[in-house]
Amino acid sequence: xxxxxxxxxxxxxxxxxxxLSLTAPLRLEPNSSTSPNxxxxxxxxxxxxxxxxxxxxxxSGVDYxxxxxxxxxxxxxxxxxxxxxxxxNEFPLVWNRRKPKAA
Numbered sequence: 086x087x088x089x090x091x092x093x094x095x096x097x098x099x100x101x102x103x104x105l106s107l108t109a110p111l112r113l114e115p116n117s118s119t120s121p122n123x124x125x126x127x128x129x130x131x132x133x134x135x136x137x138x139x140x141x142x143x144x145s146g147v148d149y150x151x152x153x154x155x156x157x158x159x160x161x162x163x164x165x166x167x168x169x170x171x172x173x174n175e176f177p178l179v180w181n182r183r184k185p186k187a188a
Contacts, residue, residue: 086179086180086181087177087178087179088102088103088104088163088165088178088179088180089101089102089103089111089165089177089178090175090176090177090178091111091113091167091175091176091177091178092174092175092176093174093176096114096115097112097113097114097115098112098113098126098150098167098176099111099112099113100176100178102154102163102165102178107159109130109131109135110130110131111128111129111130111135111154112128112129112130113126113127113128113129113138113150113152113167114126114127114128114129115127116137124137124138124139125138125139125140125150126138126139126140126150126152128152128154135154135155135156136152136153136154136155136162136163137152137153138150138151138152138153138167139151147168147169147170148168148169148170149166149167149168149169149170150166150167150169151164151166152164152165152166152167152178163180164180164181164183165178165179165180166178166179167179
């Protein structure tokens with residue numbers, strides 16, 4: 086399910102997320118940390134950090150950023166993927182409900 090749209094501005098991505106209960110402008114900024122486990126991006130909304138993202142490559146060769154958004158107003162974190170395979174400067178933010186773990 087597409088829950089947002091972003092465009093690339095230099096090394097950053099700007100856009101917004103929109104669901105039935107949440108609408109917010111967001112910005113993905115490159116992380117300056119040199120730690121090997123640090124995320125590639127910090128996600129900011131209204132000037133505050135609200136998540137992080139890791140640059141990934143799917144098994145089929147598609148570049149994307151795996152994003153986690155979290156905020157005290159959310160019941161659970163939002164796990165989404167920003168797909169970078171668009172020829173236009175518009176990238177979809179896609180959410181899929183996580184499958185429950187097998188018992």
